[in-house]
Amino acid sequence: MTQSLPRLRLGTRGSPLALWQAHAVRDALVRHHRWEPEAVEIVVIRTTGDAITDRALSEAGGKGLFTKEIEEALLERRIDLAVHSAKDMGTRLPDGLHLVGYLPRADVRDALILREGASLRDLPAGAKVGTASLRREAQLRRLRPDLKVSLLRGNVQTRLSKVASGEFDATLLAIAGLTRLGMADKASCVLDTADFLPAVGQGAVAIETRQRDLAVDSLIVPVVCPATGLALRVERAYLAELDGSCRTPIGGHALVSGEEITFRGVVLSADGTQYYEIVRHGPRNRALELGMVAGREMRAMVPPDLLPS
Ligand SMILES: NCc1[nH]cc(CCC(=O)O)c1CC(=O)O
Numbered sequence: 001m002t003q004s005l006p007r008l009r010l011g012t013r014g015s016p017l018a019l020w021q022a023h024a025v026r027d028a029l030v031r032h033h034r035w036e037p038e039a040v041e042i043v044v045i046r047t048t049g050d051a052i053t054d055r056a057l058s059e060a061g062g063k064g065l066f067t068k069e070i071e072e073a074l075l076e077r078r079i080d081l082a083v084h085s086a087k088d089m090g091t092r093l094p095d096g097l098h099l100v101g102y103l104p105r106a107d108v109r110d111a112l113i114l115r116e117g118a119s120l121r122d123l124p125a126g127a128k129v130g131t132a133s134l135r136r137e138a139q140l141r142r143l144r145p146d147l148k149v150s151l152l153r154g155n156v157q158t159r160l161s162k163v164a165s166g167e168f169d170a171t172l173l174a175i176a177g178l179t180r181l182g183m184a185d186k187a188s189c190v191l192d193t194a195d196f197l198p199a200v201g202q203g204a205v206a207i208e209t210r211q212r213d214l215a216v217d218s219l220i221v222p223v224v225c226p227a228t229g230l231a232l233r234v235e236r237a238y239l240a241e242l243d244g245s246c247r248t249p250i251g252g253h254a255l256v257s258g259e260e261i262t263f264r265g266v267v268l269s270a271d272g273t274q275y276y277e278i279v280r281h282g283p284r285n286r287a288l289e290l291g292m293v294a295g296r297e298m299r300a301m302v303p304p305d306l307l308p309s
Contacts, residue, residue: 006041008219011070011079014044015155020180021205022083024103028223043079045070064090071097074208080216082208086201086232087174089208091240098211101224102232106176108203108253110136110196111187114170115163119189123147123170130159130168134270138249139196140172141272160186176203197251197266200235204228227256230284234263234291241295242267248307254291259284263294267302276302 008029012022019042026040033039049065070082071094086102093099112120120143123129130152131137137149152159152171156178159171172191178184207224209216234254242250249272252265260281267276278298282290299307 005036005038007035007039008081008216009041009043009079011043011045011073011082012084013047013050013066013070015050016181017085017156017177018083019044021085021103024180024205025081025083025207025223028103029219032223033219043073045073045079071208074210077210080209080213081220084206084208085177086204086206087199089201089206091236093208096211097208099206099232100209100217100220101207102228103205103207103223104225105228105231106179106203107190108198109175109190109193110172110198110202111175111178111190112170112172113160113163113186114188115166116169117188120144120191127169128167129170129172130162131172133172133199134247135197135199135249135251135268136172138268138270138272139251139266142268142275143195143272145272156181156183174198174202193253193264197253197264200239200250200252201232202253204232206232230254230256230261230287233287234261234282234294237288237291238263238265238295238298241292242299243308254287256284261287261290263290265294265298267298267306269306274303274306
Protein backbone atom coordinates (compact mmCIF):
# COMPACT_ATOMS: atom_id res chain seq x y z
CA MET A 1 0.00 0.00 0.00
CA THR A 2 1.35 3.42 -0.86
CA GLN A 3 1.06 6.29 1.54
CA SER A 4 1.12 9.96 0.68
CA LEU A 5 4.33 11.80 1.55
CA PRO A 6 5.52 13.28 3.86
CA ARG A 7 4.81 10.93 6.72
CA LEU A 8 6.39 13.26 9.26
CA ARG A 9 6.99 17.00 9.38
CA LEU A 10 10.09 17.88 11.38
CA GLY A 11 10.42 21.40 12.80
CA THR A 12 13.79 23.06 13.40
CA ARG A 13 15.51 26.43 13.58
CA GLY A 14 17.32 27.51 10.47
CA SER A 15 20.89 27.89 11.75
CA PRO A 16 23.53 25.66 10.14
CA LEU A 17 23.91 23.74 13.42
CA ALA A 18 20.15 23.24 13.82
CA LEU A 19 19.83 22.10 10.20
CA TRP A 20 22.65 19.58 10.64
CA GLN A 21 20.86 18.17 13.68
CA ALA A 22 17.51 18.05 11.88
CA HIS A 23 19.09 16.15 9.00
CA ALA A 24 20.74 13.74 11.43
CA VAL A 25 17.33 12.88 12.89
CA ARG A 26 15.80 12.59 9.44
CA ASP A 27 18.65 10.32 8.30
CA ALA A 28 18.21 8.08 11.35
CA LEU A 29 14.46 7.75 10.73
CA VAL A 30 14.82 7.18 7.01
CA ARG A 31 17.53 4.56 7.51
CA HIS A 32 15.66 2.68 10.20
CA HIS A 33 12.29 2.63 8.45
CA ARG A 34 13.75 2.31 4.94
CA TRP A 35 11.80 5.36 3.79
CA GLU A 36 12.42 7.72 0.93
CA PRO A 37 14.18 10.88 2.25
CA GLU A 38 11.06 12.85 1.27
CA ALA A 39 9.09 10.95 3.91
CA VAL A 40 10.43 13.40 6.49
CA GLU A 41 9.82 17.02 5.54
CA ILE A 42 12.10 19.55 7.24
CA VAL A 43 10.19 22.69 8.23
CA VAL A 44 12.36 25.68 9.18
CA ILE A 45 10.85 27.90 11.88
CA ARG A 46 12.21 31.28 12.89
CA THR A 47 12.28 31.82 16.66
CA THR A 48 12.39 34.98 18.75
CA GLY A 49 15.92 34.04 19.77
CA ASP A 50 17.04 34.09 16.15
CA ALA A 51 15.88 37.69 15.85
CA ILE A 52 17.72 39.00 18.91
CA THR A 53 21.47 39.26 18.82
CA ASP A 54 22.53 41.45 21.70
CA ARG A 55 22.55 41.43 25.48
CA ALA A 56 18.78 41.93 25.43
CA LEU A 57 18.63 38.17 24.92
CA SER A 58 19.56 37.24 28.46
CA GLU A 59 17.27 39.94 29.84
CA ALA A 60 14.45 38.84 27.57
CA GLY A 61 14.02 35.59 29.44
CA GLY A 62 16.50 32.88 28.57
CA LYS A 63 15.98 29.52 27.08
CA GLY A 64 12.41 29.37 25.82
CA LEU A 65 13.31 31.96 23.21
CA PHE A 66 14.84 29.39 20.88
CA THR A 67 11.98 26.93 21.24
CA LYS A 68 8.73 28.87 21.70
CA GLU A 69 7.63 29.18 18.07
CA ILE A 70 8.66 25.60 17.32
CA GLU A 71 6.66 24.30 20.26
CA GLU A 72 3.65 26.33 19.15
CA ALA A 73 3.91 24.69 15.74
CA LEU A 74 3.95 21.28 17.45
CA LEU A 75 0.90 22.05 19.56
CA GLU A 76 -0.93 23.41 16.51
CA ARG A 77 -0.05 20.24 14.56
CA ARG A 78 1.81 22.14 11.86
CA ILE A 79 4.74 19.80 12.58
CA ASP A 80 4.89 16.30 14.12
CA LEU A 81 8.28 16.42 15.81
CA ALA A 82 10.79 19.10 16.76
CA VAL A 83 14.57 18.75 16.90
CA HIS A 84 16.61 20.90 19.31
CA SER A 85 20.01 21.06 20.96
CA ALA A 86 19.17 19.47 24.33
CA LYS A 87 21.29 22.16 25.97
CA ASP A 88 18.96 24.90 24.77
CA MET A 89 15.84 23.29 26.27
CA GLY A 90 14.38 24.59 29.51
CA THR A 91 13.57 22.04 32.20
CA ARG A 92 9.83 22.73 31.93
CA LEU A 93 8.12 22.02 28.66
CA PRO A 94 4.73 23.38 27.62
CA ASP A 95 1.76 21.23 28.64
CA GLY A 96 1.13 18.49 26.13
CA LEU A 97 4.72 18.17 24.90
CA HIS A 98 7.55 15.86 25.94
CA LEU A 99 11.05 14.83 24.98
CA VAL A 100 10.66 11.39 23.48
CA GLY A 101 14.41 10.79 23.27
CA TYR A 102 17.83 11.78 21.97
CA LEU A 103 20.28 10.79 19.27
CA PRO A 104 23.42 9.10 20.63
CA ARG A 105 25.32 11.82 22.44
CA ALA A 106 28.45 13.35 20.96
CA ASP A 107 31.50 14.57 22.89
CA VAL A 108 30.13 16.68 25.76
CA ARG A 109 33.22 18.85 26.27
CA ASP A 110 33.91 22.50 25.60
CA ALA A 111 36.67 23.45 23.20
CA LEU A 112 39.03 26.38 23.54
CA ILE A 113 39.65 28.34 20.36
CA LEU A 114 42.84 30.38 20.53
CA ARG A 115 44.24 32.79 17.99
CA GLU A 116 47.70 31.62 19.02
CA GLY A 117 48.81 28.64 21.05
CA ALA A 118 47.47 25.22 21.93
CA SER A 119 46.18 25.29 25.50
CA LEU A 120 44.75 27.53 28.21
CA ARG A 121 48.28 27.99 29.59
CA ASP A 122 49.31 29.69 26.36
CA LEU A 123 47.00 32.66 26.96
CA PRO A 124 48.99 35.58 28.39
CA ALA A 125 47.74 37.45 31.46
CA GLY A 126 45.08 39.97 30.46
CA ALA A 127 44.17 38.14 27.26
CA LYS A 128 40.66 38.88 26.01
CA VAL A 129 38.27 35.93 25.95
CA GLY A 130 34.76 36.21 24.50
CA THR A 131 31.76 34.16 25.55
CA ALA A 132 28.06 34.68 26.19
CA SER A 133 27.84 31.78 28.63
CA LEU A 134 27.84 32.50 32.37
CA ARG A 135 28.95 28.92 32.99
CA ARG A 136 31.95 29.21 30.69
CA GLU A 137 32.83 32.64 32.02
CA ALA A 138 32.75 31.56 35.68
CA GLN A 139 34.74 28.37 35.12
CA LEU A 140 37.29 30.25 33.07
CA ARG A 141 37.66 32.95 35.74
CA ARG A 142 38.13 30.26 38.35
CA LEU A 143 40.98 28.69 36.40
CA ARG A 144 42.45 31.95 35.12
CA PRO A 145 41.39 34.99 37.17
CA ASP A 146 43.90 37.08 35.23
CA LEU A 147 42.00 36.89 31.92
CA LYS A 148 39.56 39.53 30.66
CA VAL A 149 36.26 37.85 29.87
CA SER A 150 33.63 39.80 27.93
CA LEU A 151 30.47 39.23 25.95
CA LEU A 152 30.77 37.57 22.57
CA ARG A 153 27.51 36.52 21.03
CA GLY A 154 26.54 35.21 17.62
CA ASN A 155 26.65 31.98 15.72
CA VAL A 156 29.73 29.80 15.59
CA GLN A 157 31.06 31.46 12.41
CA THR A 158 30.74 34.96 13.90
CA ARG A 159 32.55 33.99 17.08
CA LEU A 160 35.38 32.27 15.21
CA SER A 161 35.83 35.28 12.93
CA LYS A 162 36.17 37.63 15.92
CA VAL A 163 39.02 35.52 17.21
CA ALA A 164 40.66 35.30 13.80
CA SER A 165 40.44 39.09 13.37
CA GLY A 166 42.09 39.74 16.73
CA GLU A 167 39.07 41.34 18.36
CA PHE A 168 39.32 38.49 20.90
CA ASP A 169 42.26 36.26 21.77
CA ALA A 170 40.10 33.23 22.47
CA THR A 171 36.59 31.86 22.75
CA LEU A 172 34.92 28.69 23.98
CA LEU A 173 32.50 26.51 22.02
CA ALA A 174 31.04 23.06 22.37
CA ILE A 175 33.24 20.63 20.45
CA ALA A 176 30.02 18.85 19.38
CA GLY A 177 28.80 21.93 17.53
CA LEU A 178 32.16 22.55 15.87
CA THR A 179 32.34 18.92 14.79
CA ARG A 180 28.83 18.98 13.32
CA LEU A 181 29.76 22.04 11.28
CA GLY A 182 32.94 20.36 10.03
CA MET A 183 35.11 22.78 12.00
CA ALA A 184 36.59 20.60 14.73
CA ASP A 185 40.02 21.66 13.45
CA LYS A 186 39.32 25.19 14.77
CA ALA A 187 39.58 23.86 18.33
CA SER A 188 42.99 24.47 19.86
CA CYS A 189 42.19 21.95 22.60
CA VAL A 190 39.23 20.39 24.38
CA LEU A 191 38.86 21.05 28.09
CA ASP A 192 38.78 18.07 30.42
CA THR A 193 35.48 17.69 32.28
CA ALA A 194 37.49 17.29 35.49
CA ASP A 195 38.13 21.04 35.55
CA PHE A 196 35.58 22.38 33.10
CA LEU A 197 32.08 20.91 33.22
CA PRO A 198 29.73 21.19 30.23
CA ALA A 199 26.18 22.50 30.34
CA VAL A 200 23.40 20.07 31.11
CA GLY A 201 22.47 18.42 27.82
CA GLN A 202 25.56 19.53 25.92
CA GLY A 203 26.33 17.34 22.92
CA ALA A 204 22.85 15.78 22.79
CA VAL A 205 20.19 16.28 20.11
CA ALA A 206 16.67 16.15 21.55
CA ILE A 207 13.46 15.09 19.83
CA GLU A 208 10.26 16.66 21.13
CA THR A 209 6.73 15.50 20.30
CA ARG A 210 3.13 15.79 21.43
CA GLN A 211 2.70 13.72 24.57
CA ARG A 212 -0.33 11.81 23.39
CA ASP A 213 0.74 11.27 19.83
CA LEU A 214 1.64 7.60 20.18
CA ALA A 215 1.66 7.04 16.43
CA VAL A 216 4.51 9.54 16.00
CA ASP A 217 6.42 8.36 19.07
CA SER A 218 6.30 4.74 17.93
CA LEU A 219 8.17 5.80 14.78
CA ILE A 220 10.82 7.73 16.73
CA VAL A 221 11.49 5.43 19.68
CA PRO A 222 13.47 2.87 17.63
CA VAL A 223 16.09 5.49 16.68
CA VAL A 224 16.69 7.09 20.10
CA CYS A 225 19.65 6.25 22.36
CA PRO A 226 18.65 4.75 25.74
CA ALA A 227 21.93 5.58 27.52
CA THR A 228 21.72 9.21 26.40
CA GLY A 229 18.11 9.30 27.60
CA LEU A 230 19.18 8.14 31.06
CA ALA A 231 22.03 10.64 31.28
CA LEU A 232 19.76 13.48 30.23
CA ARG A 233 17.10 12.42 32.72
CA VAL A 234 19.66 12.76 35.52
CA GLU A 235 21.06 16.06 34.28
CA ARG A 236 17.69 17.69 33.64
CA ALA A 237 16.33 16.60 37.03
CA TYR A 238 19.41 18.15 38.65
CA LEU A 239 18.97 21.41 36.75
CA ALA A 240 15.24 21.55 37.52
CA GLU A 241 16.02 21.48 41.25
CA LEU A 242 18.40 24.42 40.89
CA ASP A 243 17.40 26.84 38.20
CA GLY A 244 15.63 27.03 34.90
CA SER A 245 16.52 30.63 34.19
CA CYS A 246 20.16 30.10 33.19
CA ARG A 247 21.27 33.12 35.24
CA THR A 248 23.50 31.05 37.51
CA PRO A 249 26.69 29.38 36.32
CA ILE A 250 25.75 25.69 36.52
CA GLY A 251 27.47 22.66 35.00
CA GLY A 252 26.38 19.05 35.09
CA HIS A 253 27.29 15.78 33.46
CA ALA A 254 25.99 12.24 33.86
CA LEU A 255 27.88 9.26 32.51
CA VAL A 256 26.18 5.87 32.12
CA SER A 257 28.56 2.95 32.42
CA GLY A 258 27.07 -0.54 32.54
CA GLU A 259 24.52 -0.58 35.32
CA GLU A 260 25.84 2.51 37.05
CA ILE A 261 25.36 6.21 36.46
CA THR A 262 27.89 8.74 37.75
CA PHE A 263 26.77 12.34 38.01
CA ARG A 264 28.94 15.39 38.63
CA GLY A 265 27.62 18.90 39.07
CA VAL A 266 29.07 22.33 39.80
CA VAL A 267 27.66 25.72 40.76
CA LEU A 268 29.87 28.81 40.74
CA SER A 269 29.62 32.47 41.54
CA ALA A 270 29.79 34.65 38.42
CA ASP A 271 33.40 35.63 39.17
CA GLY A 272 34.44 32.02 39.71
CA THR A 273 35.72 32.58 43.24
CA GLN A 274 33.00 30.44 44.83
CA TYR A 275 32.87 26.85 43.58
CA TYR A 276 30.58 24.06 44.74
CA GLU A 277 30.85 20.51 43.44
CA ILE A 278 28.85 17.34 43.92
CA VAL A 279 29.51 13.76 42.77
CA ARG A 280 26.86 11.04 43.13
CA HIS A 281 26.43 7.49 41.87
CA GLY A 282 23.24 5.54 41.31
CA PRO A 283 21.75 2.59 39.43
CA ARG A 284 20.17 3.01 35.99
CA ASN A 285 16.66 2.50 37.31
CA ARG A 286 17.01 5.47 39.67
CA ALA A 287 18.10 8.09 37.13
CA LEU A 288 15.45 10.67 38.02
CA GLU A 289 16.05 10.28 41.73
CA LEU A 290 19.82 10.59 41.29
CA GLY A 291 19.45 13.92 39.54
CA MET A 292 16.87 15.25 42.00
CA VAL A 293 18.91 14.28 45.04
CA ALA A 294 22.08 15.77 43.57
CA GLY A 295 20.19 19.00 42.83
CA ARG A 296 18.70 19.21 46.31
CA GLU A 297 22.01 18.50 48.00
CA MET A 298 23.66 21.13 45.85
CA ARG A 299 20.95 23.64 46.74
CA ALA A 300 21.51 22.92 50.43
CA MET A 301 25.24 23.52 50.03
CA VAL A 302 25.20 26.72 47.97
CA PRO A 303 24.67 30.18 49.54
CA PRO A 304 21.10 31.26 48.70
CA ASP A 305 22.22 34.42 46.90
CA LEU A 306 23.83 32.32 44.17
CA LEU A 307 20.55 30.65 43.21
CA PRO A 308 17.09 31.99 42.41
CA SER A 309 14.53 30.85 44.97
N1 LIG B 1 23.88 27.67 22.84
C1 LIG B 1 24.05 27.36 21.45
C2 LIG B 1 24.42 25.93 21.26
N2 LIG B 1 23.54 24.95 21.49
C3 LIG B 1 24.15 23.75 21.26
C4 LIG B 1 25.46 24.01 20.89
C5 LIG B 1 26.48 23.01 20.56
C6 LIG B 1 25.99 21.63 20.26
C7 LIG B 1 25.62 20.82 21.46
O1 LIG B 1 25.98 21.13 22.61
O2 LIG B 1 24.94 19.80 21.25
C8 LIG B 1 25.64 25.40 20.86
C9 LIG B 1 26.86 26.15 20.50
C10 LIG B 1 27.91 26.16 21.57
O3 LIG B 1 27.56 26.26 22.78
O4 LIG B 1 29.10 26.08 21.26
